[in-house]
């Protein structure tokens with residue numbers, strides 16, 4: 616029996632290695648990056664709703680000051696797995712993404728694949744962005760390409776020796792197998808929920824910080840939004856159980872101002888999320904997020920209770 620388990624495990628690992636070796640996703644090259652002003656404007660909005668500047672803002676040498684009017688990168692992101700430096704995503708040909716095609720944008724944002732086929736490290740929250748529509752990704756690309764190119768060479772990541780593009784690939788295969796993302800709620804006549812789920816799970820990637828992770832750093836999607844720790848920072852749960860005292864209006868106001876129902880202001884990394892992301896959402900998008908977190912999560916828990924009776 617033990618032998619069989621050992622054999623199955625080795626076979627699985629070998630299989631993962633094989634798919635790891637050949638994982639370039641098939642992305643249609645028929646898309647072109649849109650060039651209309653409308654697309655760029657939509658892209659600008661998506662970049663703020665996607666919180667890109669929280670990581671890709673231009674960092675000064677000491678990291679204390681981040682220029683959020685630029686996406687030239689350089690910010691040091693300290694994680695349990697090493698220090699990552701967010702790349703320059705302005706369209707500079709040498710140090711940024713000036714030569715990128717629409718296919719490469721979709722490959723990077725939705726599949727976590729580099730133009731040369733290597734795998735990105737999941738500090739770049741592409742597993743959340745995987746659920747974005749192709750249209751939204753192309754609008755993001757259109758906007759990034761319309762920015763002034765800035766030359767900025769970003770330092771290489773500082774990682775333990777075992778952490779390579781290859782192991783990132785295996786990590787992804789494991790994450791795919793073990794953690795199926797929960798499907799976003801279908802409309803049920805209420806489009807707001809679906810929009811809220813898209814903003815929470817995908818574009819706003821709230822779960823990247825608020826969902827606990829297992830020992831391999833893979834988010835435990837069965838415990839979505841149940842709170843986590845990031846280094847020494849405690850990240851509160853924002854699931855139905857945690858938000859029983861909150862109304863949709865409270866949540867909406869929180870996303871706009873960072874103020875909780877008890878009139879306390881939120882701190883830590885969340886104040887950045889409020890400042891650069893949720894406070895810039897349209898009224899209807901903020902309302903959709905509030906509806907998802909308060910009403911949808913509560914209804915879902917209630918219907919699970921009923922089905923267990």
Ligand code: HEC
Nearest residue numbers: 665666667670699700701702704723735736738739740755
């Ligand atoms: C939590 C931090 C974080 C957020 C938020 C984030 N990124 Fe990144 N991004 C990274 C890191 C780190 C990398 C590099 C990963 C690597 O080297 O494997 C990266 C890589 C990229 C790349 C590839 C660049 C290259 O030169 O290969 C693109 C494009 C990109 N991000 C765009 C975006 C966009 C657009 C958004 C918002 C929708 C975004 N990122 C949000 C951290 C982040």
Ligand code: HEC
Nearest residue numbers: 819820821824848849850851853875881882883884885888
């Ligand atoms: C970069 C990590 C990060 C991301 C992304 C993030 N949060 Fe947070 N959030 C935090 C941290 C850290 C705290 C606790 C801050 C503190 O200590 O005051 C927090 C606190 C909160 C709280 C207050 C909870 C309470 O009971 O006090 C709410 C609500 C919240 N976040 C909602 C969201 C939503 C909605 C999103 C997605 C749009 C989101 N967060 C994305 C890190 C994050």
